[in-house]
Amino acid sequence: MFLNLANDPVTERIITPKAALSVAEYLAFEKGMDILVILTDMTAYAEALREISSSRGEIPSRKGYPGYLYSELASLYERAGIVNGLSGSVTQIPILTMPNDDITHPVPDLTGYITEGQIVLDRNLHAKNIYPPVNILPSLSRLMKDGIGEGYTRKDHPDLANQLFSSYAHVGDIRALASVIGEDELADLDKLYMQFGQNFENYYINQGKYENRDILKTIGQGWDMLKIFPKSELDRVNTKILEEFYPKG
Amino acid sequence: MIEYNGANEINGQFIIYEGVENASFEEIVEIRVNTGERKSGQIVKIDGDKVIVQVFEGTESISLTNNTVKLSGHPMEIGLSEEILGRVFDGAARPIDGLGEIYAEKKADINGKPLNPVSRAYPRNFIQTGISAIDGLTTLIRGQKLPIFSGNGLPHDQLAAQIVRQASLVGEGGNFGIVFAAMGVKYDVAEFFKKTFEESGSL
């Protein structure tokens, strides 16, 4: 554990992640361990860089952050990975707080360009008492496609995930429409989407802080959400997969 | 090692020294204040015999005359050994758990070196976190960098803690370890994670 607290020196803050990652690389690539690195809060780190940069009188780019913020962040994030022929690994979960919940702010923005995806938490879901309040639409794991499916998780996983994304994206449109014309005026199919949206948030996303669902349970839960729809609505799922996995009865 | 007396200018976290010879870029220096205090810093710019030093512990109590600076001859390094597991350090990698210094098996430049793209292995192993939103839809892969974008007051710490408690590589035993770095977080957040790691035995 490396702790630079809120009242510790700002200049030390820019050392902290580098020291931690040096340790992680050592344990992973020389001692063969699988290291999970949690870095928090990357926004405070970037602010430290900004403070130092501005006191050196450097020319700022966006929102006063130095032009080299991208390179600095990249030099940290790129220290995740696996090396050919070595058994260890460095996996990183950096945490950052988006000022004003703004995903276009330089820190989340530049981070998103470097990292292999992002898990985005959402204030509205949090207000609905959903934990973890993950908004799946802007969330993404770039490496997912090569690590799931047959031989990794289960063969229906990729199609199922695509369908959940696509159906849930449609829920957003229907909710917008419902807020204009009223829920009662919705077509029957649209009402199903409203129901699906609610179920999905309450039973799929939502779970206990100590609840550990294995992957088969997660996949099963996904199908339970989708069975509200007729098969013809599930246009992202391959017909064969649909026949095999669409819940019967 | 040569020592130089007195600073030329102090501005924020920076001190400018003149008449310094043989400085190297990003070299670590030690500043001794005549109150007995010692601070460390790093050379961030060199112009002939003028160097700009960024002071890590803040420039409070330093005057133009009351200090000497000594060059270390090397960039910022960290001592590494397996003893590091389970220990707690401050932001500049000094032990703060009262268990004494680390016996270093080797030293490494904290900046690391860029991993050669041809040496990388493409990550493919699924890490199960036991959280549906992640495992099902934003799957975490061993060797990935996957950030949590959050906002003030949202439960990102709880989520990270749950990942730490539950993460497992399917099919393999895995020799898991956690490295945690806190930058500018509140005391109670640090305590929360410390407790989490103690509970799960992963500190």
Place this chain on the structure above:
Amino acid sequence: MAVGYIYGINGSVVRVKGSRDFMMSETVRVGNEKLIGEVISTDPEFTTVQVFENTTGLGVGEPVEGLGKQLSVQLGPGIISNIFDGIERPLKDIELSSGHFISRGINIEPLDKDRLWPVSLKVKVGDYISGGAVIAVTPETNSVTHKIIAPPKVEGEVVFVEQDGEYNINHVICKLEFGGKEIPLTLAQEWPIRVPRPIKQRFPASIPLITGQRILDTMFPIAKGGTAAVPGGFGTGKTMTQHQIAKWSDADIIVYIGCGERGNEMTQVLEEFSSLIDPRSGRPLLDRTVLIANTSNMPVAAREASIYTGITLAEYYRDMGYHVAIMADSTSRWAEALRELSGRLEEMPAEEGFPAYLSSRLAGFYERAAYAVNLNGTEGSVTIIGAVSPQGGDFSEPVTQNTKRFVKCFWALDRALAYARHFPAINWLTSYSEYAADLEGWHKDNVSFDFAKNRLEILSILNEESKLMEIVKLIGADVLPDLQRLVLEMARVIRLGFIQQNAYHKNDTYVPLVKQDKMMDLILYLYEKAKILVEKGVTIPTLLKSDIFEKIISLKYDVANDELYKFDDYKIEVDNFYNEFYAEYA
């Protein structure tokens, strides 16, 4: 050669004193570790050098030595299927010499100097040749024949020719005599990266670069020798788009520049391209690909150079008469490298801290794309496809705006489409291609007479949809007149069945133009028939009882690229649908 010593250091920028002999753009060796650098300005007092490696630990007073030549690349056999850093150092050899992590001051020749190439000579004693002439050929990979060409500025009478045989790149295979001087030519030559290689003449674009991606080839086509920008926020699929083009486009050679991007992406390209088979040659894609990897954690100055290294390699193969496509991912990182260096030089910034010369540098880069008649009379082209990573996904930022001025194709990636997992997430309303009109003739001659007309019709349905959606958002689709609801339905068919393309499906990842055209044709045929039905009073809910719409949507998966005869069956099905519904409801 000039020799000086280090006076000041600020990040990757080093100030040197002690010599007035450094030339602009000269390659230098900096410090005791002999780091590679380039002179970027010089005045009587100081010479300023940008260093392509990490400067930590570099000390004042250490020597700086000029090499007497501009920053150059070595050109010769051994480039294809290799992977280099931003200044053409071979990363595989670096791994052998310094391990998994890249050390500094490595001095390795770009091309393997020991490897023997089977060379057949193409000139004889007494020939008079000039720059560009093909002296010899050697099979570089199973897909690419490397032509050893005379360097551009050379001419003379051939006075010596080596016999056919196996030689390394430094072996003299031919000697010329010019003005009483003898000029030895080897398999390799050098060229400064910041200077475009000369050509005889430029041609306007008139042949498409076919990518097998429907939204590109049909909707927003690019010409060989053309330029395109792919702007998009993170997660919208810039890299994916570049990968797809690199895999499937009908270029002879691909130069893939990973400029300031993720290391794992380069790993992925290496892995995938060694196993994926090029449909045209039947050989692995890597046999026609060269990779330049200057990932985001590698030094910033080399990132700036990587773009020029890549385009110089591309021009070299163009000179042999090849069609080369460059993927530059991402030009924004290159622009940021310019900004960072400019800041260290304490130059006056223009917009958002970018230097005032950003726009002229971008122009200079994109202008090196061309469809050309080479010095040796062959035709070749360099096509540039540059990814742009706008900050905050905001297209009004300086790099996107300046790029837009110099490219003729704009493939705008859209976050909303990506969130809904509509891929490729290229927005059909904000994207454009100025080549569409230039290529009309080619499409007419080589695909079908109606190609251009079909394309416009498809686009107009999509435009109509977006107008109607404004209304639908307010009052729902039910209240629209049936003809307009039919437009919505057909737009859905187009979006799901035509524009969406699945890079992971074997029948859909690459689609030849003929199939693209037949798909358009079929969709429009269905529209025509359905329109008559609606005009005859058949309601939309009734129409939708037919499964013909879903069938046409999944046609992209059901009809393989070599089963185009099946389109006739589909047409019959549309006819059947029409006749059946006409009889029953109209």
